Amino acid sequence: MADQLNILASGQIVPTSLHTEVQRSYLEYAMSVIVGRALPDVRDGLKPVHRRILYAMHELGLTPDRPYRKCARVVGDVLGKYHPHGDQAVYDALVRMVQTFSSRYPLLDGHGNFGSVDNDPPAAMRYTETRLSPISNEALLEDISEALVDFSDNFDSSQQEPVVLPTQLPNLLLNGSSGIAVGMATNIPPHNLGEVIDGLIALIDRPTLSDEELFRLVPGPDFPTGGEIIGTEGIYDAYRTGRGSIPVRGVSQFEEIRPGRGRQRRNAIVITELPYQVNKAGWIEKIAQLVNANKLDGIADIRDESDRDGMRVVIELKRETSGQRVLQDLYRMTPLQSNFGVIMLALDNGQPRQLPLREVMQAFLDFRETTLTRHYQHQLDKTENRLHILDGLLTALGNLDAIIDILRNAPDGTTAKQQFQQQFELSERQADAILAMPLRKLTGMERQGLETEYEEFTQRRDQLQRLLSDRRELLKAMKKGLRALKKKYGDSRRTRIQTEAEREEESQQIEDIIAEAVEEDTVVEFSQKGYVRRYSQRSYQRRQARLDADTNPKLHDAEEDLTIQVEAAVTTQEVLTLTRDGRAFTVSVEDIPANPRQGRGVPLVNLLPDSVPADADAVVTQLMINDSNLGQDLILVTRKGKIKRAPLREFTNLTGRGLTAMKVKTGDDLAYVTLAQAGDEVILGTSGGRLLRFPIDDDNLPIMGRAAQGPQGIRMGKHETLIGCVAVQGKNDCVLLMSAAGYGKRLPGEALRLAKRGDIGTQSFQFSQKTDHLVALTPAIPHTALTVLTSAERVAIVPIESVPRQGRTGECDRVVKPTKGETVTQVLTVTLPESSENQAASTEEE
Template identity: 55%
Template sequence: MAKQLNLQEGKVIATALHTEMQQSYLEYAMSVIVGRALPDVRDGLKPVHRRILYAMHELGLTPDRPYRKCARVVGDVLGKYHPHGDQSVYDALVRLVQDFSSRYPLLAGHGNFGSVDNDPPAAMRYTECRLAGMGHEVLLDNISEATVDFTDNFDGSQQEPTVLPAQLPILLLNGSSGIAVGMATNVPPHNLNELVDGLIALIDNPELPDERLLELIPGPDFPTGGEIVGQEGIRDAYTTGRGSITLRGRAEVEEIQPGRGRHRRTAVVITEFPFQVSRDSWIEKVADLVNQGRLDGIADIRNESDRDGTRVVIELRREANPQKVLNSLYKLTPLQVNFGAILLALDDNQPRQMSLRELLTQFLNFRIETLTRLYSHEQEQKRARAHVVEGLLRALSDLDTVIDLLRHAPDGSTAKVQLQERLNLSDRQASEILAMPLRRLTGLERQNLQTEFQELNGRLRELERLLGSRNELLKVLKKDLRGLKRKHGDQRRTVISGAVTVSFEEEHEDIPDVPSLLQFTHRGYVRRSEVGPRRGRPPKEVNPEEAEDFVVETQVGSSRDDLLLLTRSGRAFSLKVAEVPLTSGRSRGTPLIGLLPQGEPIVARFTEGTYSESTCLLLLTRQGRIKRVPLAEFNELTGRGLSTLKLKDDDELIWAARVHTGDQVVLATSGGRLLRLMADEEQIPLMGRTAMGNQALRLRQGEGLIGAAVVRESTELALVTQKGYAKRLRASLLRLSQRGDLGVQVLPFSLKTDALMGIAAVTPETELLLTTDAPRLLRLSAQTIPPLGRDAEGRRVVQTNKSEKLTELTVMAVEVGPEG
């Protein structure tokens, strides 16, 4: 039993100890939750950050003013608004300056504010700061009691804002972390451009599907870059408010020259570390693991980082496997971490875990409320000023009466009353006329008053329109958002890879590194062998019911490489080359479709050892959608596969190929039109896996895309129609066009029922396999197809029956005999 002393009444009140402890702890918890640890969902700031920014605004530390000592700012914050320790305030100020802690720093600093290596900042008496452009414009523009609520400070001597009139969702933009009592928040930072796109999409369609919202805002964007592995954690965090996001540093394997007289060595070079991971601490961790014998294959480690960026070089021993060492670094060190996202913030002073949609919606509601208050206040001011100007103009229009009245009035009060009665003026208007200086009687001043009155009325009409229509208000909001995007937006720093999950299982480490030959046949089988193919028989027409499988594609790689398969539905699957059964004797091989978890037709297959950053996949759909996807996004796929692009219900993937810098692509339509494009950022920009892609060219009614070919200037194209007409055409005869053009007509069909069936890049030695709907298979040498001009209709190279059509054109990369 505890005793509570009541000093006012001089009594001691007996109180149960557990009741007093419960009440006191609850008050303390709410004080920590509301007043210290959690950000507000509206402006995304904790009280200490809000008070720092407002104190600097009061000091006039705008971006165009000189820097001021941080000690002065901290002193103002402590004395006026935040009665806590000076070091905690300075630490919060430092984080607002650091570009490796904040994605978009709200303050600009001058001096030593620490480093990514956990070096401490200089003391506040040495460093200087002022508001950054982002902090001043986005958070403090138009701040007044008219736009946001103000409240008394801790001693009632000052007024401070309860929230800042944020024009962007700072909570998502810079993120926030904090530990309260019984709860915590950990919001990752995001890219400004993506957030603005998501906000505008939600304004246009409040019922926007989650899939579309996740396309516009694909994931966090950390200030230190790195790579997010997989999207499961992102989806969980965005839809439920909580999820684990796997974040990796960026690492590459390079050949380096260690020193004079020494042989070249392989090295793992780290160029970006995960968010909030110290380089020096990480290097110490690696050194300890090497000394303990838990990390093998490392000969030396050097920190070559400078002002231009991070570069940590890990030299490997000659016998070391770089990928194995890199996997060990991911597993044993913070080169890979899990960011536990918790989207928790204060909503009406109540802590609430929210989804991404809810966070954006709460910000939009707050921004609409702020704009409404701002325009309402402006309307009151403009209306009051228009009222005064109208009285001045009325007095100037009857100036003789006003002068006569003033000349004969005994005092100012009488003159004021007589002005109101004679000219029908209000009390405010009469007072302004009496206070009007003589220079207002000049012609120029009259004209200025008339112009001002017209401008005031015009602005009042505009404000009435904005306040009377929510749609008009939303248009202004979208315009403001686009303006901020143009001014402050930048490119994404953090890459999001296509892997769904991350595993450090060493299931493939025991696979021997053996050169393997993969042969893909026209019937959809795959053969794997460790020897090269034999030359086949001469071309001839065969019966598909009796024919051996013809090899239409050959790929050489290692048994440890990945076999990347793309299906007609736009999904990508990956398996190890070693998982393809070895072919023995006269076996036709293994059905490729049987190696996939879902039996879908396969459009393209690629053997990949290292997923190069400079290589992209070019994807083309039946309805003419085209997109370029970084090959690195397909690294570390799981058996479930992933989507490579978003397809409409009646669309499908028909073609895919690797492209590099300088490549061109020629697209072909069934109507005989070709379009030649550069496969670069301007014509075919890089997109994420979930994007639908751009329209490649305009299709006419009844026309569709039938394929494409990656070309250079000297490449020859083979064009084959459904009725067996064909010609060879040099790619340089086609002009370089823009995406969305009509293209060039290269096949005037002699038969109305004919259409272009296939296109392929060929050489005179290339052999083609033609399939008809009869069904028939025909092998044809590209040398027998005549080279013709752009306007020629082609020569008949295959005789088809009246109702028979060619349906497929395949390049035969390797000729094989009966045994393959």
């Protein structure tokens, strides 16, 4: 439909392009969500719903010295006057402002059940009560009026509501904020009040304060649940750019406990603090699941002994178990250590902006200076008005006989008023005040009181004029107010920041733990159906001695799960596993069951977190991480041809939740992963027989962040698919190509012209059949064998040397001959096993 008829209220019909109307409507919706719901204002740190709740409670008079009021009453007022949305959304926002484990400085004081750190839901709004907390009543709402901040109409123009609250503290930093808008999100951590005020005062005194000095005053976030921040790199990145990742872990200690009568003492790990926003009950359940699945060893029991005095989770250890090793496993596999992703996004002059720490603090100082100026100007106006009235009253008292004479002879008040103005040069307001003056003002005490009040207001006027005319005096007053609030509401830091010395000591402890672990030489096998098994070297040699090398080039029925990858390793190494949705996980070799009774082992997905689907196809590839490949890069390619380069070093020692290796869009998935390094070349192939070869450098394939999607690697035709990605180190390196009909050849890299990423490539495979297409592009490694699998679940093992070496236009030989209706579906490269004689000899030598 090319056009859409837009019918206006007047009855006029205006032809409108559909895409223009959709674009305009969606933009309006997006801005409504961004400005009106999801993002806080950089000035008062509040979203509209929080601002409206606080203002409605201020209007209801729910100050800290007044009784609590039902939350249902507050929610009703907010909905009826200011916030035309769901009552549950308002109540959820109210609850969060009460929760001491969600807000560093709660803005509301609650009475009743408002939930817990175990993610227990709060009671219904008809059961709970609330009122303003002292800090919000004094620091956010004091003297709120149209003189201090701008007001605007509510949704039906029946009420006025503040556009922003006249806050005296940077609430955006103190309590943080989180929200998801359209196409953007914010996640600002809470901070310590005293530290932030020290930073603000330093910026007032020295606007050119260096980042290093500012970060010393504001060293990092201060979460309400405590915890410990690991290192300062993430903090500094977030503070300098407005975006970063801060690793936070719980606080633990080792204790010796007696589990029960008659039982021996045992060591235990006691957790007293958890990272911010970690559900304690869910975390304990996660540990239990890992123990039951045999993924976490050394734990005998886990108990939650938390009470109203604080958190205490006791993890009882088995005898002769290393507590430090179990603790490191908890950090790696559970949310006991997690990353807080900082996105300091807020509305600045109505526009969403990502702001570094300095700009957030400066925006608050600018706003505070504006509100103070408006406040002092308002006070000056009131003071001058009062002085004007007092001047008239004192003039009347100084001419009392004449005033009385005018009053006695005037026919009415209007005449007397006019005579006052003419005879004594008074204003209309002064004359009205004289007429309204009671007789008691004529007494000596009252007269002295007026003179004293006049002197006080004169001094107050001079003081206000000095504050408004001299910016240095204004800033002094601002600092004085900040210091007073710090003295009243400041408290000590709850979240520790690990020093560099402590970090180095911990790294040494981890190295000692790894060194103490028995490094056993082992062999790991991965199968075609997604199973993994591990053998000791002696067991593996005995097993191989019983197996005959099957290098039958003819297709035959596959009798068992085929081994596709064999790796020699030690038990302290890690296996990097990448899944189709672009996530990366590490599995310790030690966690792979050794010498399995069932020959095929265990599914590899069973060793990954529960978030990975229990499907053999979920795993794309697995790589053994060792010192020889740690300096290389991962080349990741999706089925639709997106390609990305990422350092392998970033994917070691991952936590249980893993990391995003590549952003994969809906409808696409990660298909191929290979190792390479700068200076190598990558070859991509399509099902149409086209190959593209280009160098790996910063121009063609720069290193990208983990969440990036990557550019297009090769342009593909409408009905083409990507069939492989191979990294080669030189022109003489060969790749192997094989078609669905069983035709194949070895092609040297020098036969392909060197191009740029994103090109269309060159035709490199000549098909003998019109319906044929390419199914495999793999490295042609000497002294290896090809395992060819077909759609009929038949297999042939072909030595690589038996496949002819041809140029780009050379004809292909038929490597295997499928039957009618059967096609080659997969080609795997495996190392040829040693001969039985060599195996026997090696066994005898041992």
